[in-house]
Amino acid sequence: MNIVVMVVAVLLSLAALGTIYRIAKGPSLLDRVIAADVLLAIFGAALATEMALNQHLGNMALLVVLTVIGFVGSVTVARFAVHRKEDG
Amino acid sequence: MNTLLDVLTGVCLVVGAMMSLAAAIGLLRFPDLMSRMHAATKPQVLGLLLMLAAVGLQMRSWALLPLLLVAWLFQLLTVPVSAHMVGRAGYRTKHRRPEMLSVDELDDVVAAVVEGESPDS
Numbered sequence: 001m002n003i004v005v006m007v008v009a010v011l012l013s014l015a016a017l018g019t020i021y022r023i024a025k026g027p028s029l030l031d032r033v034i035a036a037d038v039l040l041a042i043f044g045a046a047l048a049t050e051m052a053l054n055q056h057l058g059n060m061a062l063l064v065v066l067t068v069i070g071f072v073g074s075v076t077v078a079r080f081a082v083h084r085k086e087d088g
Numbered sequence: 089m090n091t092l093l094d095v096l097t098g099v100c101l102v103v104g105a106m107m108s109l110a111a112a113i114g115l116l117r118f119p120d121l122m123s124r125m126h127a128a129t130k131p132q133v134l135g136l137l138l139m140l141a142a143v144g145l146q147m148r149s150w151a152l153l154p155l156l157l158v159a160w161l162f163q164l165l166t167v168p169v170s171a172h173m174v175g176r177a178g179y180r181t182k183h184r185r186p187e188m189l190s191v192d193e194l195d196d197v198v199a200a201v202v203e204g205e206s207p208d209s
Contacts, residue, residue, distance in 0.1 A: 018116050031121060034125055
């Protein structure tokens with residue numbers, strides 16, 4: 001089980017690094033929104049992994065809250081995305 | 089039995105984490121907004137399903153199944169809505185790259201609507 005923890009931690013860390021790079025680099029607002037959504041999904045995966053390893057359910061509410069945050073956040077930002085000339 | 093469940097849990101966790109990594113690689117490598125959206129759905133739906141399956145396997149209780157299903161279904165209901173909003177905003181703000189699309193059915197519809205409206209306005 002310890003090996004699984006290591007592997008999952010490495011995979012999730014690499015994934016989080018990639019998404020954070022995409023959030024930082026852009027190139028447009030909507031790309032950042034999608035990358036932030038993926039970052040939330042990675043957080044959710046980390047929470048679920050912790051629950052599975054320590055055999056408790058304390059993070060379940062957090063998982064659902066993460067879903068809500070991702071939904072409200074991306075819908076709100078997408079609603080106010082406007083066309084700018086420099087985006088091409 | 090315990091060993092089998094542990095192995096299944098490990099497989100679920102590792103494959104679920106690989107979904108996250110696949111999404112990150114997709115976000116980095118794919119060229120435009122629409123294909124990045126395609127990559128982004130992997131950890132949100134299949135990845136979460138595998139992770140919740142791992143939780144269920146480790147807790148060893150059938151009574152937990154409805155709770156896990158509700159958490160997953162909630163994600164399944166909200167992700168398409170937000171993806172639709174992002175895709176719609178992306179199409180409207182010219183994030184699409186027409187030279188990379190093989191078919192753009194929405195373009196024909198928009199053109200037909202614009203032609204239909206132009207005599208009135």
